[in-house]
Amino acid sequence: MAKAKGDIIIDVEICKGCELCVEACPENIIETAKQVNNKGYLYVVKVEDSCTGCTNCALVCPEAAITVYRKVKKKKELVTKISNVTSDITLKVGK
Amino acid sequence: MSEQTIIDEIKTEENLVYKKPEALKDTPFHYCPGCAHGVVHRLIAEVIDEMGIQSETIGVAPVGCSVFAYNYIDVDMTEAAHGRASAVATGIKRVLPDRLVFSYQGDGDLAAIGTGETIHTCNRGENVLIIFINNGIYGMTGGQMAPTTLENMKSTTTPFGRDVSVMGYPLKITELVAALPGTQYVTRQAVYKPGLVRKTKKAIRKSFELQKENKNGTCFIEVVANCPSNWKMTPVESNKWLEENMLPFYQLGDIKTPNGRK
Amino acid sequence: MSKLKLMKGNEALAEAAIRAGCDAYFGYPITPQSEVLEYLSREANKRTGMTVLQAESEIASINMVYGAAGTGKKIMTSSSSPGISLMQEGISYIACAELPCLIVNVNRGGPGLGTIQPAQSDYFQSVKGGGHGDYRLIVLAPSTVQEMSDFVKLAFELAFKYRNPIMILTDGALGQMMEKVELFEQQPREDIITGWETIGKPEDRPSNVITSLHIKPDKMEEINIHLQEKYKKMEENEVRVETIDCDDADYIITGYGLVARICTKAAQLARDKGLKVGVIRPITLFPFPYKTYFDIADNVKGILDVEMNAGQMIEDVRLAVNGKIPIEFYGRMGGMVPTPEEILEALETKLIGGKDE
Numbered sequence: 001m002a003k004a005k006g007d008i009i010i011d012v013e014i015c016k017g018c019e020l021c022v023e024a025c026p027e028n029i030i031e032t033a034k035q036v037n038n039k040g041y042l043y044v045v046k047v048e049d050s051c052t053g054c055t056n057c058a059l060v061c062p063e064a065a066i067t068v069y070r071k072v073k074k075k076k077e078l079v080t081k082i083s084n085v086t087s088d089i090t091l092k093v094g095k
Numbered sequence: 096m097s098e099q100t101i102i103d104e105i106k107t108e109e110n111l112v113y114k115k116p117e118a119l120k121d122t123p124f125h126y127c128p129g130c131a132h133g134v135v136h137r138l139i140a141e142v143i144d145e146m147g148i149q150s151e152t153i154g155v156a157p158v159g160c161s162v163f164a165y166n167y168i169d170v171d172m173t174e175a176a177h178g179r180a181s182a183v184a185t186g187i188k189r190v191l192p193d194r195l196v197f198s199y200q201g202d203g204d205l206a207a208i209g210t211g212e213t214i215h216t217c218n219r220g221e222n223v224l225i226i227f228i229n230n231g232i233y234g235m236t237g238g239q240m241a242p243t244t245l246e247n248m249k250s251t252t253t254p255f256g257r258d259v260s261v262m263g264y265p266l267k268i269t270e271l272v273a274a275l276p277g278t279q280y281v282t283r284q285a286v287y288k289p290g291l292v293r294k295t296k297k298a299i300r301k302s303f304e305l306q307k308e309n310k311n312g313t314c315f316i317e318v319v320a321n322c323p324s325n326w327k328m329t330p331v332e333s334n335k336w337l338e339e340n341m342l343p344f345y346q347l348g349d350i351k352t353p354n355g356r357k
Numbered sequence: 358m359s360k361l362k363l364m365k366g367n368e369a370l371a372e373a374a375i376r377a378g379c380d381a382y383f384g385y386p387i388t389p390q391s392e393v394l395e396y397l398s399r400e401a402n403k404r405t406g407m408t409v410l411q412a413e414s415e416i417a418s419i420n421m422v423y424g425a426a427g428t429g430k431k432i433m434t435s436s437s438s439p440g441i442s443l444m445q446e447g448i449s450y451i452a453c454a455e456l457p458c459l460i461v462n463v464n465r466g467g468p469g470l471g472t473i474q475p476a477q478s479d480y481f482q483s484v485k486g487g488g489h490g491d492y493r494l495i496v497l498a499p500s501t502v503q504e505m506s507d508f509v510k511l512a513f514e515l516a517f518k519y520r521n522p523i524m525i526l527t528d529g530a531l532g533q534m535m536e537k538v539e540l541f542e543q544q545p546r547e548d549i550i551t552g553w554e555t556i557g558k559p560e561d562r563p564s565n566v567i568t569s570l571h572i573k574p575d576k577m578e579e580i581n582i583h584l585q586e587k588y589k590k591m592e593e594n595e596v597r598v599e600t601i602d603c604d605d606a607d608y609i610i611t612g613y614g615l616v617a618r619i620c621t622k623a624a625q626l627a628r629d630k631g632l633k634v635g636v637i638r639p640i641t642l643f644p645f646p647y648k649t650y651f652d653i654a655d656n657v658k659g660i661l662d663v664e665m666n667a668g669q670m671i672e673d674v675r676l677a678v679n680g681k682i683p684i685e686f687y688g689r690m691g692g693m694v695p696t697p698e699e700i701l702e703a704l705e706t707k708l709i710g711g712k713d714e
Binding site for chain 2: 380381383408410412413414416417420421422423424425426427428430432446447450554555556557558559560564565566567568569570
Binding site: 003004005006016018020022023024054055056059061062064067068069072 | 098099101102104105106107109110111112113114115116119123124126127128129130131132133134137286287288289292293323329330331334
């Protein structure tokens with residue numbers, strides 16, 4: 001099972017189903033839905049949870065319809081944890 | 096910990112890495128699916144947000160598909176007559192020199208009917224940014240030949256392909272304005288791939304920064320774009336066509352950079 | 358009283374632009390008005406900081422005016438007939454977007470490239486719209502170098518009062534001739550920001566948009582109705598007309614601008630011969646002084662309309678008089694200027710019919 005490092009929210013009502021994000025996604029986790037939105041477009045949806053939060057889909061989206069989240073490494077926290085505790089925790093935070 | 100929980104934990108404000116920029120209004124774009132205009136509008140808005148220049152930016156919309164640019168980009172804007180956007184930008188900049196002025200024009204607007212204004216605005220070195228969307232066709236009027244239509248490329252007015260012996264040659268106006276002493280930064284970009292989108296945004300930001308520093312000279316960004324509807328292709332096909340046909344002729348990259356800058 | 362100066366009409370107009378606190382002039386050389394651009398290039402920036410830019414064409418000029426006027430500043434251009442033709446699209450945009458500005462037409466003989474000599478053949482173009490769509494400019498017609506100066510100040514006042522482009526319609530003779538002129542005092546250049554201008558959007562207001570595009574027909578009709586209401590207000594409040602010796606007149610000679618002065622001389626010659634002749638000089642060509650003609654038509658036997666064209670203002674004179682009395686026309690074209698004697702002769706032969714000879 002893929003481990004999610006990021007996530008996207010697609011505003012399906014402004015999506016026009018151009019599929020440029022489908023093309024741009026390196027994880028191949030965006031697909032065209034089986035139904036249309038209120039404007040009559042076959043919108044796109046995320047179908048798997050392996051999003052890395054790379055933002056490629058949002059960058060090429062002509063509708064500014066995609067919001068992207070990515071789990072950020074907090075450098076300070078990371079350093080503190082590495083120095084203070086065990087490698088067990090750093091594994092969870094890091095890659 | 097379930098996958099769903101992990102995802103919910105990811106969706107927090109601190110993990111937000113990409114969202115619709117503030118300087119883009121809520122009005123959905125009227126553009127056809129897959130049209131590059133939306134991307135370029137968004138990039139302008141992103142740069143306006145990041146530089147915090149909304150209150151000092153004034154835009155000029157053209158006649159063409161992007162005539163309604165003012166419905167999307169949330170800055171004061173003037174809608175110009177066909178081809179005259181750079182003259183309108185000149186008028187604004189000359190009386191408000193401390194504002195950041197940009198025009199947004201298509202290929203018919205900038206390189207056919209507005210060629211005179213484009214050349215002379217650049218030759219005067221007006222301290223404005225001209226953003227030029229080149230999709231090689233007239234979009235709004237329904238797919239007629241543009242000055243930038245490629246040789247043998249079909250349009251509704253070159254139904255058998257552009258015959259250069261009859262219709263003349265595709266115009267590389269960007270190289271033309273780069274040759275003028277008045278321009279300081281001239282570049283050709285595209286937005287059909289994530290990496291190129293980033294580069295285009297950098298070019299827009301650099302141009303606004305140069306204008307803000309009050310360096311003398313026009314900044315000129317051509318964006319080689321698609322027109323799925325009038326090219327009669329799907330958006331994905333159109334980008335492939337763009338890469339294979341437009342880019343060999345309209346090569347991407349900086350054509351002119353300011354002295355000492357890269 | 359400030360001292361009198363001897364100046365060319367074009368230069369008096371340019372000087373008046375500086376003194377009126379004009380912020381920017383965009384123009385392109387064309388005879389017989391190039392002195393305006395030359396004078397401003399020489400004088401304006403160093404005195405008031407006014408922007409003066411020689412554009413690459415009249416089309417660029419008027420679109421620079423459009424952009425600059427959208428910032429709420431005092432903006433102007435000037436040209437002569439062929440150049441004004443090139444500006445018509447831009448003027449239509451400016452009128453629809455309701456931007457204040459001043460456009461000066463130093464009329465020369467046409468059609469086509471025509472001649473550089475004075476004419477009034479752009480009356481229709483100036484008064485009836487000129488460009489596409491239903492719009493009007495307030496058109497001021499100076500007849501002296503003094504008015505070439507005074508009307509610049511007036512034009513800017515009216516432009517901002519109505520948010521409308523104003524045209525000063527003059528001709529090559531008035532532009533070139535020298536007369537004494539008393540210049541008004543220097544006005545400050547000041548920003549009159551009222552909220553509609555595209556000057557950069559602060560956080561607390563929505564973005565301002567200057568456009569003449571309203572794709573939905575109901576909205577476009579609404580804009581048209583608003584414009585027509587504004588023009589109606591102009592017709593109610595801004596009619597300017599001069600009447601000379603009309604009280605006891607049996608006949609009226611009418612003309613505007615330079616021609617009005619020749620008509621006045623012709624009326625004097627007529628009075629010398631015992632003919633009671635008065636003169637009506639419209640100062641605003643839009644709004645046209647219809648009522649003045651309508652009222653006077655009850656007391657006179659006929660009107661001779663004199664123009665330096667084939668007969669354009671006469672259509673408004675006929676509309677005004679509405680058939681009450683005969684209207685006759687005398688005109689010269691292609692840059693020719695009528696003499697007082699010619700006008701008197703026309704009055705006697707065309708209108709009076711020689712019966713007083």
